[in-house]
Amino acid sequence: MSSLSILAGARDAPAEEDLLKCVHCGLCLDNCPTYLATGQETESPRGRLHLIQALGHGRIEATDAYASHIDRCLVCRACEAVCPSGVPFGRIMEAARADLSRRRQPAWTNRFVYWLLFKKLLPNRRRLRALSSTLRHYQTSGMQRMVRSSGLLRLLPTTVRQMERSMPALPTRYFEPQGSFLPAFGASRHRVAFFSGCIMPFAYGPVHEATIRVLRHNGCDVVVPRVQTCCGALNVHAGERTMARQMARRNIRAFLDLEIDAVIVNSAGCGSTLKEYSELLGADPLWHARAERFGAMVKDVSEFVAAQPFERNLGPVSRRVTFQESCHLVHAQRISAEPRTLLHAIPGLELVEMAHPENCCGSAGIYSFAQPKLSNQLLNTKMDDIEATGADVIVTANPGCMLQLQAGLERKGASGEVRHLIELLDASYEAGARGASGRRPTASR
Ligand code: SF4
Ligand code: SF4
Incomplete structure (x- = not known):
C-alpha cells in the first residue's frame, strides 16, 4: 500500500489507496455524530478525509486548526459502517493521528x-x-x-x-484471573482463553467474574494466560503506535500457541483492537501472519455465546432494559444481532429499544477527557434517548461506555443502573440455578 507522496517512507501515514476510495457521496454525513453536533463539513468524515489528503499532498500545513478537526473525531467508525465505497475510516484516522503526533508538540500537560x-x-x-x-x-x-x-x-x-x-466508584475487591484455569460446569465442550485487559480487573472485576461463569455454564474450560497485557486500543486511537505494537506482540505470544477454540473478550474496544492487530503489525513481516491468525481467534463474548445452545437453564430476570451499542462492537466488529439474541432469551426481561442505539455516547476512549464539551453534548442526547424508553437498566458491552453512561445517570440524578450485557445473562443463569428456591433474582451481584 503506498503512502501519500509527501509522507512516502514515513511509517503509519494514511495510504493513498484508502483515501482514494472516497467518492464524496456524503452518505456518511448523517451518521457522523460530530457532523450532526456541529453542522460543519470539516467535522464530517468526508471533510476529514479531504484534510488528511490535502496535508499529505502538501497543500496545507499541520496547523492547530487541522489538529483540532482530527482530534475531534471519535473514531466511532459509524461512517465506515455505512460507506458504500468501503473507505476504511478507522485505519485512516489511526494512521493520520500517528502522523500528526510526529508533526506537533502538544501542551506539556497533555x-x-x-x-x-x-x-x-x-x-x-x-x-x-x-x-x-x-x-x-x-x-x-x-x-x-x-x-x-x-x-x-x-x-x-x-x-x-x-x-x-x-472515575468510577472502584469496587472493594479486584478480580485478577490471570494465571487461572477454570473448568466448565458439567461436561466440557470447548477450551477458550480469556482476555483480561488493563483496567477491567480493577474497575469492573464483577463483569469479568460474570463472563467467566457464563462461559463455564456454556461448557467452556477457561484458561487465563498470566503474561497477557493491555490490548493497546487507547494508544492506537491516540496515534501512539510504538508501545501499542509492543503490547500486541506480547498478547499474540501469550495466546497464539495455546490449544484453544477462541480468545474471548468482554470489552468491545479491546475486541476490535485485538482483531485488527494484523493492521497494526502490517509492516512487520515476522509478526503480520501471526497477528492474522490471532485476530481470527478473537471473539466478543456475545458473539461466542450466541453461537452456543445457551438458552438452557436460564431463569427470570424481571427488568426493563435498553441496549446501547458500543461503537467498537456495532461499527468496528459489526456485531449487533447477537447481544439482542442473548437479551431476548432471558425470561422476564423486557428490551425497549432507544432511538439510535448505534450512536456514540461520547466516551470513545479518552475522548471524554480530551474533548469534554462535545463529549458532554453527545452524552446529553444519549441520556434523553435513554430516558424516553423508561428502562431502569442501561445495558452495554464496553467499560468506557459503562463509565460514560454512569456519569450521565449521575449528572441527571436518575435512579437507573448501568450493566454489562453479560451480567444480565449471568443473573439469568443464577436465577435458573436457584430454580425452586423462591429467592428473587436480581441483575446486581
Ligand atoms: S467516506 Fe464513504 S460515504 Fe462518506 S463521502 Fe466518502 S465515499 Fe461517501
Ligand atoms: S469516526 Fe465517527 S466521528 Fe469520526 S468521522 Fe467517522 S462517524 Fe464521524
Missing part, C-alpha cells in the same frame, strides 16, 4: 498525561493495581468529597479534571 497513561500505566499491571488502591482510598476516605468541595480541582489541567470526574 504530553505528561499521555506518557504516564500510555507508556507507564496501561502496560503495567502492578502499577495499575497500586494506582487503583490509591484512588480507592481517595474515594472512600472522604478526601474526594473534600477536594471536590474545596475548588482545588479548578487549579488542575482540564484533562486531569475530567479524568477525576469520570
Whole structure:
C-alpha cells in the first residue's frame, strides 16, 4: 500500500489507496455524530478525509486548526459502517493521528498525561493495581468529597479534571484471573482463553467474574494466560503506535500457541483492537501472519455465546432494559444481532429499544477527557434517548461506555443502573440455578 507522496517512507501515514476510495457521496454525513453536533463539513468524515489528503499532498500545513478537526473525531467508525465505497475510516484516522503526533508538540500537560497513561500505566499491571488502591482510598476516605468541595480541582489541567470526574466508584475487591484455569460446569465442550485487559480487573472485576461463569455454564474450560497485557486500543486511537505494537506482540505470544477454540473478550474496544492487530503489525513481516491468525481467534463474548445452545437453564430476570451499542462492537466488529439474541432469551426481561442505539455516547476512549464539551453534548442526547424508553437498566458491552453512561445517570440524578450485557445473562443463569428456591433474582451481584 503506498503512502501519500509527501509522507512516502514515513511509517503509519494514511495510504493513498484508502483515501482514494472516497467518492464524496456524503452518505456518511448523517451518521457522523460530530457532523450532526456541529453542522460543519470539516467535522464530517468526508471533510476529514479531504484534510488528511490535502496535508499529505502538501497543500496545507499541520496547523492547530487541522489538529483540532482530527482530534475531534471519535473514531466511532459509524461512517465506515455505512460507506458504500468501503473507505476504511478507522485505519485512516489511526494512521493520520500517528502522523500528526510526529508533526506537533502538544501542551506539556497533555504530553505528561499521555506518557504516564500510555507508556507507564496501561502496560503495567502492578502499577495499575497500586494506582487503583490509591484512588480507592481517595474515594472512600472522604478526601474526594473534600477536594471536590474545596475548588482545588479548578487549579488542575482540564484533562486531569475530567479524568477525576469520570472515575468510577472502584469496587472493594479486584478480580485478577490471570494465571487461572477454570473448568466448565458439567461436561466440557470447548477450551477458550480469556482476555483480561488493563483496567477491567480493577474497575469492573464483577463483569469479568460474570463472563467467566457464563462461559463455564456454556461448557467452556477457561484458561487465563498470566503474561497477557493491555490490548493497546487507547494508544492506537491516540496515534501512539510504538508501545501499542509492543503490547500486541506480547498478547499474540501469550495466546497464539495455546490449544484453544477462541480468545474471548468482554470489552468491545479491546475486541476490535485485538482483531485488527494484523493492521497494526502490517509492516512487520515476522509478526503480520501471526497477528492474522490471532485476530481470527478473537471473539466478543456475545458473539461466542450466541453461537452456543445457551438458552438452557436460564431463569427470570424481571427488568426493563435498553441496549446501547458500543461503537467498537456495532461499527468496528459489526456485531449487533447477537447481544439482542442473548437479551431476548432471558425470561422476564423486557428490551425497549432507544432511538439510535448505534450512536456514540461520547466516551470513545479518552475522548471524554480530551474533548469534554462535545463529549458532554453527545452524552446529553444519549441520556434523553435513554430516558424516553423508561428502562431502569442501561445495558452495554464496553467499560468506557459503562463509565460514560454512569456519569450521565449521575449528572441527571436518575435512579437507573448501568450493566454489562453479560451480567444480565449471568443473573439469568443464577436465577435458573436457584430454580425452586423462591429467592428473587436480581441483575446486581
Ligand atoms: S467516506 Fe464513504 S460515504 Fe462518506 S463521502 Fe466518502 S465515499 Fe461517501
Ligand atoms: S469516526 Fe465517527 S466521528 Fe469520526 S468521522 Fe467517522 S462517524 Fe464521524
